Amino acid sequence: MSAPTSSFRDGRGFDRILVWITLGFLIVFSAFPLVYNVIMSFQNVDLFTLASFDRPFVGLDNYDEVLTRNATQIIVRNTAVFVVLSVAAQLSIGFALALFFQQRFPGATWLRGLFLAGWIMPGLVVGGVWSFILAGDFGVLNWLLQTLGVTDDKIFWLSDPSKSLYSVIIANVWVGVPFNMILLSVGLAAIPDDIYEAAELDGAGRVWRFLTITLPLMRAQLGAVISLGIIFTLQQFDLFAALTQGGPSNGSNVMQYWSWELSFQDYRIGQGSAVSVLMILVVIGVAAIYVRSTRHEHAA
Amino acid sequence: MTIRTLLAGTAAIAASPAFAQEQVELDLWTIDDPGEYHYVMAEEYMAANPEVTINLRTVQFPDMVNDLARAIATGDSPDITYIDNPEVALFASRGLLMDLSPYIEASDIVNAEDIFPGPLASVSYDGGIYGIPRGANTIALYYNADMFEAAGLDPDAPPQTWDELYEAAKVLTKPEDNVYGLAFSANGNEEGTFQFLPWVQMTGGDYDNIATPGAERALTLWKAFIDERLASPDTLIRGQWDSTGTFNAGNAAMSISGPWEIPRMSEEAQFDWRVALLPVPDTEAERASALGEGDNVILANTDEPEAAFAFLEFLYDNMDRVWNEFGYLPASEVEVVDPKFPEAYAVFEESMQYARNRGPSPDWPQISKAVQTAIQSALTGQATPADALAEAQETISDVVN
Amino acid sequence: MLRDERLSQYALLTVALALVATYLFPVYWMYVTALKSGNEIVAWPPTFWPADPDFAAAEVWERLQMATYMKNSVIIAVGVTLIVVTLGTGCGYALARVRSRWMDVVLFAILMMQVLPSSLMITPIFVAFSQIGLLDYPRTAVILAQAAKVLPFYVVLTRATFIQVPKELEEAALVDGNSRIGAFLSINVPLARNGILVAALLIFLQSLGEYVYSRSLIQARAFQPATVGLQSFMGPNTSDWQGVMTYAAIYVTPIILFFVLLQRQIVSGLTSGALK
DSSP states (O other): OOHHHHHHHHSTHHHHHHHHHHHHHHIIIIIHHHHHHHHHTTBOOOTTOTTOSOOOBOTTHHHHHHHTSHHHHHHHHHHHHHHHHHHHHHHHHHHHHHHHHHSOOTTHHHHHHHTTHHHHSOHHHHHHHHHHHHOTTTOHHHHHHHHTTSOSSOOOTTTSTTTHHHHHHHHHHHHHHHHHHHHHHHHHHTSOHHHHHHHHHTTOOHHHHIIIIIHHHTHHHHHHHHHHHHHHHHHOOHHHHHHTTTOSTTTTOOHHHHHHIIIIISOOHHHHHHHHHHHHHHHHHHHHHHHHHHTTGGGO | OOHHHHHHHHHHHHHOGGGSSSOEEEEEEESOOTTSHHHHHHHHHHHHOTTEEEEEEEOOGGGHHHHHHHHHHHTOOOSEEEEEGGGHHHHHHTTOBOOOHHHHHHOSSOOGGGBOHHHHHHHEETTEEOOEEOOBBOOEEEEEHHHHHHTTOOTTSOOOBHHHHHHHHHHHOBGGGTBEEEEOOOOSSHHHHHHHHHHHHHTTOBTTBOSSHHHHHHHHHHHHHHHTTSSOGGGGTOOHHHHHHHHHTTSEEEEEEOGGGHHHHHHHOOSOEEEEOOOBSSTTSOOOEEOBOEEEEEBTTOSOHHHHHHHHHHHHHTGGGIIIIISOBOSBSOOOSSOSSHHHHHHHHHHHHHEEOOOOOTTHHHHHHHHHHHHHHHHTTSSOHHHHHHHHHHHHHHHHO | OHHHHHHHHHHHHHHHHHHHHHHHHHHHHHHHHHHSOHHHHTOSSOOSSOSSOOOOHHHHHHHTTHHHHHHHHHHHHHHHHHHHHHHHHHHHHHHHHOOSHHHHHHHHHHHHTTOSOHHHHHHHHHHHHHHTTGGGSHHHHHHHHHHHHHHHHHHHHHHHHHHTSOHHHHHHHHHTTOOHHHHIIIIIHHHTHHHHHHHHHHHHHHHHTOOHHHHHHOOSGGGOOHHHHHGGGBOSSOBOHHHHHHHHHHHHHHHHHHHHHHHHHHHGGGTSOTTO
């Protein structure tokens, strides 16, 4: 048997091949568009020169333009708030639900599956439904709050610039909960029962068991869910388009929507690409932290 | 099949006998779905002209410019396409559209003088004519005559001026019944510009001259509607269609929108609804209104210019059908026999005379964005109307020059 | 004692039902909106059951020829899932097993590949696909683009699952004379099957809802998926919300039913972890 084949069957080559298959596919289909975006961010791109690389390079002009706009500060801040609050809420609600449905009672699995409904609704529909629920004049959320006596006046969730971002966050949390919950359920199910039983015999309370057993053993799952959650949240686009269009007056605008607006509505494609590159920088940070965190997984 | 369609077909064949025998394929991009304007017309045309095959592709309205630009960049563009009228200048300025003037001059069917000034301006750029409007629309003031009566207003005398509109909105607003005086759209997209620009144009300003006292007065009035809750705060994030939905349901006494509302309104509005011309700043002021709908254009790199133009002639020749069959206004001087909703039609037809183009500018989206930003920052109280408009003017001047 | 357990089980069930009901309220609202008239959608106070329900499902199904759209959606989702599971499972495993600086770099690179939303990736993808002639096979084009979009997601998820599979089992199999590939297929994959299944399921459902790539890469109506067909309710000046919701109800209901009916087979593995 020749060396490469044996390496494939028994040695390190097997892992390498597995990795390269995926990596190769991604380099062909994903790396190119990414690099293309990066290149465009340094160029003066016209709607009609999209297909050719022969475009004037303008150095950092696009970045300069984008970073000196009045709206930049508020949009960056909105993006941070959107990501942090969305991920925190999705994760805590998702984890709480996963733990709850981990208990044994009739119909637990069955009911848990229903949460996937949030994952399968088309973006346009989720946006439409939430825009009816959150509407100021006739929205059912205002009706509920008034009926419960929480507020006397109708709240204009979508058109009040101080609230519109939070209404998109509410809808986005709804979208993200099933993803978090289902994946964390998988992680919880993989923890052997006997570990808990042993701890219980040792007299460990619920909270203590959660902190000392569940959390450490869920480390890999949590890391994956959080980092993917951040990336997903940074990609949330449909809800902005359907609910507020980033408005009013950029009150709920975030970088991913802004980048699209610049490229596809204002046709300032170079600037739109510059914004997308700034987003890539953020994700580089997130990815680096995630990769670092995986170093400790094997210890667990 | 009418006699005229047959004639049109014959005229097309007569115009260029060269392709009378050969099969011709035309690619047509449209925002319509099957059963709507372009699909119906293409079918009729193919039936009358068996040598022509028209391949239709539906593109969503908001995607049209990007898809078209992408297709042009990769060499996959159609022969004929629909373009929203403020976008014609963008494509014409790059030489991507065919100048139809020589064809129109030679045509027995299309006569540029018959096209209303607004629609004609929307297809004109730098001395050429780059498209033929497929129809037009504009906006007017819908009002609930029953509510007028209940509030002691004369339903036969709808508001004529801005002041009257404001007073009427005030009287008609009934928070206890969930009724706003007025519904309109200050949405942060093209719809906001579409609704606001006529107000500026009535005071003598325009897209390139927007920091005027007249425009400031208009924006201040809009702000009063919102601040005094004469219109819903959600006006800032709601389009014309969803705003007028609240009018139909009896939650607004007046609504500013276009003729596309009529089919739904006639079904859902359980009251005596009527239409009036858009109020003007003062009785003396010149009228203006928005111009909507789009144009049929031919791409400059088409292989079949004659055949494509013949189809455009056919479309133009059927202008008298667009109101009754497809719900928009004729863009040229034609007689609409027995129009549906005759009273509303009469108002919109008159309003059409005052409809003004947005632009033309190859950079229209950036201009429009500046206008939207001004509207939204003034209405949310982040800037005074004067400051907001001054900032818009600065951006627009940069873009125009 | 037993009685207490019974009671607490029903208490849990009640809470669970309340949670599900709260969460599913927007889905309910979609169904109700589909049944309401335009006026009732904006009525105050909102009505929880339409005064005059009017479900135009048959009409919408027929007029839009939804059967074709649904078929295309399924073709695309199945295609994406197959590619992703075939290519990604091994990668997730390798990344879980091997610790080295190189593997860190690979994991990092894979995460980076999905940073941009589809709406920003579509222009270069369209240009590239058009140059190499892939646009002539529009559904395949969408499948490839979408597979690239969700592959990183799948790899990261399966990697987390493979980490939870104890190394000792695989090592034992190798000692018994299994090849690497044999151990992978007979030990690791079966033990990680829950995670693989769930990740594949999420990918399948997400691809069912793919819109941005399909909209741009598929020009012919006959090849478009349901999400693109949904757009025909949104005109330049009009948006037929009852139509959108009716269409969505038609689209979502069979998927939900599928889950409810096949729940046991699909997700039951969740509660009975493979290692117990």
